[in-house]
Amino acid sequence: MEHFVVSARKYRPQTFKDVVGQQAITNTLLNAIENNHLAQALLFTGPRGVGKTTCARILAKMINSDGDTKEDEDFAFNIFELDAASNNSVDDIRSLTDQVRIPPQVGKYKVYIIDEVHMLSQAAFNAFLKTLEEPPKHCIFILATTEKHKIIPTILSRCQIFDFKRITVSDAKEYLKYIAKEQGITAEDDALHIIAQKADGAMRDALSIFDRVVSFSGKNLTRQAVTENLNVLDYETYFTSTDLILENKIPDLLIQFNSILSKGFDGHHYIAGLASHFRDLMVCKNPSTIPLLEVGEDTSLKYQEQSLKTTHTFLMEGIRLANDCDLKYKTSKNQRLLVELTLMQLASITFDGEKKNSKYFIIPPSYFKARGITPITVSKLKTDVKPVENKNVSSTKEKPEEKIATIPKPAIPKISINKPKSSTSGLSLKSIREKKEHQLRQMDVVIDEEDLPKEAVTQEALDEAWQMYTAQMDKKGEKIMASILQMDQPKLKGTTIYLTYSNNTNKIELERAEFPLMAFLKKKLLNYDLKLDITVNEEIAKKYAFTPLEKYEKLKEKNPNIEILRQTFGLDI
DSSP, rough: OOOOOOOOHHHHOGGGGGGGGGGHHHHHHHHHHHHTTSSSSEEOEEEEESSSSHHHHHHHHHHHHTTTOTTOOTTTTTTEEEEETTTTHHHHHHHHHHHSSSOOOSSSSSEEEETTTGGGGGGHHHHHHHHHHOOOTTTTEEEEESOOSSSSSSHHHTTEEEEOOOOHHHHHHHHHHHHHHTTOEOHHHHHHHHHHHHHTTOOHHHHHHHHHHHHHHHEOOOOHHHHHHHHHOOHHHHHHHHHHTTTHHHHHHHHHHHHHHHOOOOHHHHHHHHHHHHHHHHHHHHHGGGOOOOOOOOHHHHHHOOOOOOOSHHHHHHHHHHHHHHTTTOOOOOOHHHHHHHHHHHHHOOOOOOOOOOOOOOHHHHHTTTTTOOOOOOGGGOOOOOOOOOOOOOOOSSSOOOOOOOOOOOOOOOOOOOOSSOOSSSSSSSHHHHHHHHHHEEEEEOOOGSSSSSSSOHHHHHHHHHHHHHHHHHTTTTTHHHHHHSSSEEEETTTTTEEEEESHHHHHHHHHHHHHHHHHHHHHHTTTEEEEEEETTTTTHTTTTHHHHHHHHHHHOOTTTTHHHHHHOOOOO
8 A cells, every 4th residue: 555645745845936825935035045145043933834844944955055956955964853842941952052063064054943932941942042142154043933922022032033924715725726736636616715715824724624525525526525524514505594584584594594503513603604604795795895705706606696686784784693693602591592583683684574554544445445435534534424325335245334424523622732842850849840831831722711611619529539539549559649649638719729748849749740630630620720739838747746755645645554554664765
């Protein structure tokens, strides 16, 4: 069996021209070598799998080669790779500094590549400082790390820093297309795009995924095979979901979500992907932003086609709802219900509901049209119409009465309602007065004096009506108002009802409820000239302030035996 070499090693770049997605860094290093302007301490930093160690090896090979060097010469004796994760002690750095002093036997430079340099201990960093600042002329240090922030500033200040960026999806896809061609594999453009997207900017991860998918599907890579193997939700899922949302098909949408969960996908992943799908549809709305859509050509056409079915308002609201669900997902106790509610809300964005008829009819128009009758609107209905029998009704099984009853003219005073100009607060006496004036302005009665009843009112009739209103307040649960009404007996003088309270609080409370009270009394007593006059007399409160002795005397009047109890036990007052 032939030994298999993974693509990440087999197709590792041997020159700077082969490095994918790092043109700025490779051009800088090439110019530095050609102009003899290369620093003796370099720091390569960036995410995993973007070419840091590869560029360090290529640089070490190029600075040692001359015109007579063979292409397969790797200068193994001049290149020293040190893994700082396992060699991070002070003794390891001291051993390194001792080797630095020895000049190379072959080539011009000794190159020390220290990978994962952020794993060095604090003491090892300090031991390395002097050597890094003033290394021998024949020595170059290349430090590589994925976490630059963990390196102490004194090390950073002694190095020339190169920041490696993530590999873009398009660059990764083009390199995968080249490798597929080299291996004689036919691959769909969307399949390679999904692999590049899944790699998340790391070329080494993309090559590892590529090897796995090839082992699964053989020499023919399809989008469906890639999605099945990588267990990712492809674009078709979100295209279908969006169509169901636009068509307001909530049951079908929930069934689709259930099938997604049954395949082992996470609801959080689905809702986050749906938000990204809405974002991509919004990108397609403007031709100038279509390049921001990182998908294949065939899929791009599908996005543009579906974006025509959507509106900008729908997409903004959809992104907002999906993003809210994404943020609440981890803290939710019922995560499935959260996603389902979000999907129902999304499907309801474009749903207008039942449209109501803006015209007002006594009977629905369809009832009249079925019988050949012209419908009569409310505005055209007169109050003095006599009963009329419709003779144009065709004979049917059902014979409804086609009559309009006479509506008597009600004897109700004309009332014109004025809209309030401003709102007032109920927290002060001034606001109470303004509120009374405001309510008076609201009810501007325009009627002759003869139409209002002004019958004579007796004190007994007033007391009866007063108790009746108090009972109504108590029955409604307004216990405080009922208690205030019982604190004083109303006294009638002419058409004025007088009340006296011991404090201002009771007066304010009653003034707030004055209008419904007086409306009840006027209607009950048939006298619309009645008025209410409320005064405050603090002297009334004084008669309720008893001393302990007075309280005892009051109790003794009610029960003389209390004196015997006090003398028997020798109690004090």
